[in-house]
Amino acid sequence: MSTAPQLVVHRDKELMAQAAAARLITKIVDAQAARGSASVVLTGGRNGNGLLTALGASPARDAVDWGRLDLWWGDERFLPDGDPDRNVTQAREALLDSVPLDPARVHAMPASDGPYGNDADAAAEGYAAELAAAAQPENHSAAPAFDVLLLGVGPDTHVASLFPELPAVRETERTVVGVHGAPKPPPTRISLTLPAIRSAREVWLLAAGEDKAKAAAIALSGAGEIQAPAAGAHGRSRTLWLLDSAAASQLPRDLYPPASP
Numbered sequence: 001m002s003t004a005p006q007l008v009v010h011r012d013k014e015l016m017a018q019a020a021a022a023r024l025i026t027k028i029v030d031a032q033a034a035r036g037s038a039s040v041v042l043t044g045g046r047n048g049n050g051l052l053t054a055l056g057a058s059p060a061r062d063a064v065d066w067g068r069l070d071l072w073w074g075d076e077r078f079l080p081d082g083d084p085d086r087n088v089t090q091a092r093e094a095l096l097d098s099v100p101l102d103p104a105r106v107h108a109m110p111a112s113d114g115p116y117g118n119d120a121d122a123a124a125e126g127y128a129a130e131l132a133a134a135a136q137p138e139n140h141s142a143a144p145a146f147d148v149l150l151l152g153v154g155p156d157t158h159v160a161s162l163f164p165e166l167p168a169v170r171e172t173e174r175t176v177v178g179v180h181g182a183p184k185p186p187p188t189r190i191s192l193t194l195p196a197i198r199s200a201r202e203v204w205l206l207a208a209g210e211d212k213a214k215a216a217a218i219a220l221s222g223a224g225e226i227q228a229p230a231a232g233a234h235g236r237s238r239t240l241w242l243l244d245s246a247a248a249s250q251l252p253r254d255l256y257p258p259a260s261p
């Protein structure tokens with residue numbers, strides 16, 4: 001099943017980050033109440049890290065039971081452990097180092113000096129095995145039914161490390177792939193695929209700034225997912241676009257602002 005995207009537009013990127021952080025706290029607390037634990041997939045990029053920083057600054061952050069939260073990544077820049085450009089390094093700095101997570105539940109993607117050495121494809125396979133071990137058979141997917149999967153949107157409509165027209169966005173079987181020759185540096189990356197993204201209960205796409213306006217308009221106007229990967233990012237029960245007004249400025253009028261009754 002795929003879900004029609006819902007849009008929420010905030011005044012500016014700071015407010016977007018704060019509101020998204022508040023929304024995520026509530027979602028985690030609700031999932032923990034309903035199922036005992038919660039699972040969230042993090043994204044790289046400024047918007048994802050802005051959300052984590054806002055979450056860390058929120059007084060409500062203590063409502064989360066951090067020891068019962070599984071964290072995964074939608075993509076990773078394939079660099080040595082601790083490299084400042086790795087998404088996990090940036091997430092640790094923005095939030096993770098200041099909350100009492102269970103280290104066994106922090107599922108970072110492998111580094112280029114890790115167990116798979118400099119082989120991004122083998123590292124992707126390793127991460128796929130980790131996802132498969134956590135998947136619930138009743139969901140008929142080789143990836144878990146994540147509660148929330150976060151994605152930043154690139155100006156070319158990429159999400160995670162799925163760039164327009166590259167092989168990774170065409171993948172229909174595997175849940176994780178190595179990405180080579182990415183147009184955004186670094187060129188070698190690891191990424192969840194669209195089928196893995198679509199195993200999430202909720203997918204939230206974050207887009208702030210004028211340089212995202214065209215991408216949002218294209219992805220939300222019926223573009224194909226090979227040309228506009230963000231168009232293929234759907235959750236099982238909800239697909240939510242969180243934008244600031246600059247990123248929403250080129251949306252077709254029938255999408256935003258919502259028509260009055």
Ligand SMILES: O=C(O)[C@H](O)[C@@H](O)[C@H](O)[C@H](O)COP(=O)(O)O
Nearest residue numbers: 044045046047152153154159160
């Ligand atoms: O590792 C990465 O580079 C990403 O995960 C990438 O998909 C990012 O989320 C977008 O490029 C948006 O990045 P910004 O939020 O910085 O615009």
